[in-house]
Amino acid sequence: xxxxxxxxxxxxxxxxxxxxxxxxxxxxxxxxxxxxxxxxxxxxxxxxxxxxxxxxxxxxxxxxxxxxxxxxxxxxxxxxxxxxxxxxxxxxxxxxxxxxxxxxxxxxxxxxxxxxxxxxxxxxxxxxxxxxxxxxxxxxxxxxxxxxxxxxxxxxxxxxxxxxxxxxxxxxxxxxxxxxxxxxxxxxxxxxxxxxxxxxxxxxxxxxxxxxxxxxxxxxxxxxxxxxxxxxxxxxxxxxxxxxxxxxxxxxxxxxxxxxxxxxxxxxxxxxxxxxxxxxxxxxxxxxxxxxxxxxxxxxxxxxxxxxxxxxxxxxxxxxxxxxxxxxxxxxxxxxxxxxxxxxxxxxx
Amino acid sequence: xxxxxxxxxxxxxxxxxxxxxxxxxxxxxxxxxxxxxxxxxxxxxxxxxxxxxxxxxxxxxxxxxxxxxxxxxxxxxxxxxxxxxxxxxxxxxxxxxxxxxxxxxxxxxxxxxxxxxxxxxxxxxxxxxxxxxxxxxxxxxxxxxxxxxxxxxxxxxxxxxxxxxxxxxxxxxxxxxxxxxxxxxxxxxxxxxxxxxxxxxxxxxxxxxxxxxxxxxxxxxxxxxxxxxxxxxxxxxxxxxxxxxxxxxxxxxxxxxxxxxxxxxxxxxxxxxxxxxxxxxxxxxxxxxxxxxxxxxxxxxxxxxxxxxxxxxxxxxxxxxxxxxxxxxxxxxxxxxxxxxxxxxxxxx
Numbered sequence: 001x002x003x004x005x006x007x008x009x010x011x012x013x014x015x016x017x018x019x020x021x022x023x024x025x026x027x028x029x030x031x032x033x034x035x036x037x038x039x040x041x042x043x044x045x046x047x048x049x050x051x052x053x054x055x056x057x058x059x060x061x062x063x064x065x066x067x068x069x070x071x072x073x074x075x076x077x078x079x080x081x082x083x084x085x086x087x088x089x090x091x092x093x094x095x096x097x098x099x100x101x102x103x104x105x106x107x108x109x110x111x112x113x114x115x116x117x118x119x120x121x122x123x124x125x126x127x128x129x130x131x132x133x134x135x136x137x138x139x140x141x142x143x144x145x146x147x148x149x150x151x152x153x154x155x156x157x158x159x160x161x162x163x164x165x166x167x168x169x170x171x172x173x174x175x176x177x178x179x180x181x182x183x184x185x186x187x188x189x190x191x192x193x194x195x196x197x198x199x200x201x202x203x204x205x206x207x208x209x210x211x212x213x214x215x216x217x218x219x220x221x222x223x224x225x226x227x228x229x230x231x232x233x234x235x236x237x238x239x240x241x242x243x244x245x246x247x248x249x250x251x252x253x254x255x256x257x258x259x260x261x262x263x264x265x266x267x268x269x270x271x272x273x274x275x276x277x278x279x280x281x282x283x284x285x286x287x288x289x290x291x292x293x294x295x296x297x298x299x300x301x302x303x304x305x306x307x308x309x310x311x312x313x314x315x316x317x318x319x320x321x322x323x324x325x326x327x328x329x330x331x332x333x334x335x336x337x338x339x340x341x342x343x344x345x346x347x348x349x
Numbered sequence: 350x351x352x353x354x355x356x357x358x359x360x361x362x363x364x365x366x367x368x369x370x371x372x373x374x375x376x377x378x379x380x381x382x383x384x385x386x387x388x389x390x391x392x393x394x395x396x397x398x399x400x401x402x403x404x405x406x407x408x409x410x411x412x413x414x415x416x417x418x419x420x421x422x423x424x425x426x427x428x429x430x431x432x433x434x435x436x437x438x439x440x441x442x443x444x445x446x447x448x449x450x451x452x453x454x455x456x457x458x459x460x461x462x463x464x465x466x467x468x469x470x471x472x473x474x475x476x477x478x479x480x481x482x483x484x485x486x487x488x489x490x491x492x493x494x495x496x497x498x499x500x501x502x503x504x505x506x507x508x509x510x511x512x513x514x515x516x517x518x519x520x521x522x523x524x525x526x527x528x529x530x531x532x533x534x535x536x537x538x539x540x541x542x543x544x545x546x547x548x549x550x551x552x553x554x555x556x557x558x559x560x561x562x563x564x565x566x567x568x569x570x571x572x573x574x575x576x577x578x579x580x581x582x583x584x585x586x587x588x589x590x591x592x593x594x595x596x597x598x599x600x601x602x603x604x605x606x607x608x609x610x611x612x613x614x615x616x617x618x619x620x621x622x623x624x625x626x627x628x629x630x631x632x633x634x635x636x637x638x639x640x641x642x643x644x645x646x647x648x649x650x651x652x653x654x655x656x657x658x659x660x661x662x663x664x665x666x667x668x669x670x671x672x673x674x675x676x677x678x679x680x681x682x683x684x685x686x687x688x689x690x691x692x693x694x695x696x697x698x
Contacts, residue, residue, distance in 0.1 A: 021695045024584075024695065024696075025584060025689060025694075025695065026583065026585030026586075026589050026630075026689065027585050027589055028688045030585075031593075049521075050521070050593075050597050051519055051580075052445055052580065052581070053413040053414060053442050053443055053445065053446050054413060054414050055413045056412055056413075056414075057410070057411055058407060058409065058410065058412045060406075060407065061406070062404055062405070062406055062407075063404070063407045063509075064405075065405075065452060065454055066401055066402035066488055067454035067488055067489060068456065069456040069457070069491075069492045069505060070492075071373075071458060071492045071494050093401045093402050094402055096400070096401055096402065097400065097404055099402075103414060105415070105416035107416045107417065107418040107505045108418070109458070109503055109505075139414055139415055141417045141505075142418075143418045143420045143503075143696075144695070145420050145500060145696060146696075148497050148498075149499065149500040150499060150500070151494060154458055154492075154494075154503070156416070156418060156456045156505035156507075158416055158454050158456075158505075160412075160414065160509060163404065170398065170400055170404075171398075171399060171400050172398075172399070231401065232401070235373075235374060235375025235379075236374065236375030237375075240375050240376055244399075339377045339380075340374060346374065346493070346495070347494065347495075
């Protein structure tokens with residue numbers, strides 16, 4: 001790589017500077033932003049190729065590819081920010097095929113006037129998340145739009161990964177009798193975002209659970225290679241994710257409310273706000289469906305991982321031509337856990 | 350794939366409907382938008398997996414990955430729209446490594462209130478571009494932001510492809526003595542966008558050159574496997590791209606102005622607007638640098654392809670510690686073709 005020649009203009013003012021339209025024009029200012037901010041933070045051998053694409057060796061096999069745009073508001077929230085969220089979110093989508101995530105791309109749409117200090121903080125958070133996960137950001141893009149045509153920063157990440165031989169995980173593989181397990185408490189991310197957006201203070205601090213789940217998934221696949229379904233219940237929460245799977249697999253589900261792990265403070269916040277934690281987004285949790293006889297081994301493997309300590313068996317897959325997700329309530333009744341119809345929380349991720 | 354169950358709500362009103370916040374919420378309205386619009390248009394076996402990631406078999410070898418966000422304004426312009434542009438742009442970034450593009454992802458950031466009819470038109474254009482190129486859109490994402498927090502639609506595409514064995518193309522491989530070739534007329538896309546934005550009419554119709562270049566690249570690589578550098582001169586135009594390469598390879602360049610293919614109407618429009626066609630974006634052109642002795646074979650291969658008919662030898666790589674791109678002008682003088690410093694045209698792609 002040629003040493004960046006950025007001495008010809010003043011260094012970026014990462015303290016008081018702002019994004020302006022020249023940062024998206026393809027010229028010198030854009031090259032400077034990329035070199036002084038993105039390349040410096042994400043530094044790796046692939047980005048150093050300095051081409052419009054990254055290049056890497058891959059083994060033959062089954063690859064997965066996943067993409068997510070992130071528009072979360074506010075950009076900074078308890079437990080994370082749009083930067084680490086955009087890394088975790090796409091790593092998790094790749095991992096939910098049982099795959100080992102290998103590489104990420106990141107594309108930024110910046111609003112004119114956005115403080116460079118905030119951008120630097122976000123980029124640093126992405127870089128940390130990427131390093132901790134061991135999944136490098138190998139290529140990217142930057143665009144700038146005028147004031148009031150964007151909202152600070154939107155980040156689209158795409159990931160690729162390789163599925164280990166013999167692993168075949170898909171949303172259409174849930175079978176009646178299968179066990180339904182969740183990796184931990186549900187609803188944290190959505191409630192964390194809403195609390196800060198509504199400027200609520202409950203005397204407790206509810207943090208987003210944003211985290212990369214590929215390490216947990218690797219431990220799970222090692223323990224039970226024959227996992228049927230894996231999915232991260234993000235937008236729409238656990239309820240929506242289970243309805244998607246029920247429909248895809250052509251089955252029903254029966255949950256047990258008393259088994260659902262929900263933090264006390266999340267439950268309290270939800271009651272206060274009129275929300276249902278089953279529909280509140282998660283960014284560091286997964287749902288797994290496996291044969292009943294594999295459930296104990298899987299739960300044990302999950303509980304020995306830091307991100308699966310609160311793993312719980314929450315129900316089972318049943319036959320149902322209507323593909324309903326039902327729940328035995330704490331009071332002994334039953335209710336349908338339907339799709340989220342409207343909007344619970346906009347711009348949650 | 351389970352048959353989509355969209356009968357439970359009214360079908361999308363693709364004629365008079367608008368994007369609303371529920372289309373990004375993860376619930377039923379989002380599922381409906383995805384099924385009735387995106388899945389219907391992009392239909393392929395990978396999307397039909399209905400998982401949060403696509404899965405496909407790949408051979409061992411060298412893979413490339415490229416990503417681009419598209420924020421072009423206006424969304425529809427002579428010769429194309431943001432939809433086909435977002436497919437072509439990323440296919441081209443993958444192809445510029447000499448790679449065969451295999452799969453694309455597409456992520457949408459929609460503004461509340463955006464007409465569904467416009468979205469459908471854009472999605473159809475993407476689907477057509479993808480089909481014509483033979484590169485399927487295998488996974489995606491949709492987010493919605495409030496009015497005045499976006500601008501209609503932004504589309505981020507990411508592509509992966511495989512580099513044929515023995516091909517090694519990179520921006521740092523230009524060597525003194527190498528030939529510099531451009532695949533056709535320069536500046537068309539930028540001028541087409543500006544003409545419509547400024548509501549200009551020159552009595553001629555300048556069209557964007559947006560096109561997928563991987564077929565041309567395959568023909569070129571077949572003729573001359575030892576190509577040194579390939580790049581598509583998009584934002585910042587030919588001048589900026591050549592400066593990038595000069596810096597990356599640590600060389601200079603000498604262009605011949607009289608050899609530059611520029612449409613008469615583009616030249617006229619540029620004079621009228623005070624633009625330089627060398628800095629005007631292209632979306633269906635490439636620059637290639639190869640050994641002087643390979644230039645004739647490469648030009649012949651290019652000119653037999655529909656997208657390379659106007660290919661021209663425009664200069665050569667020279668030694669220069671300053672990495673200047675220079676041009677012998679039509680009048681016999683020389684001038685430096687510098688980096689674009691500020692903003693020529695915002696939101697050109």
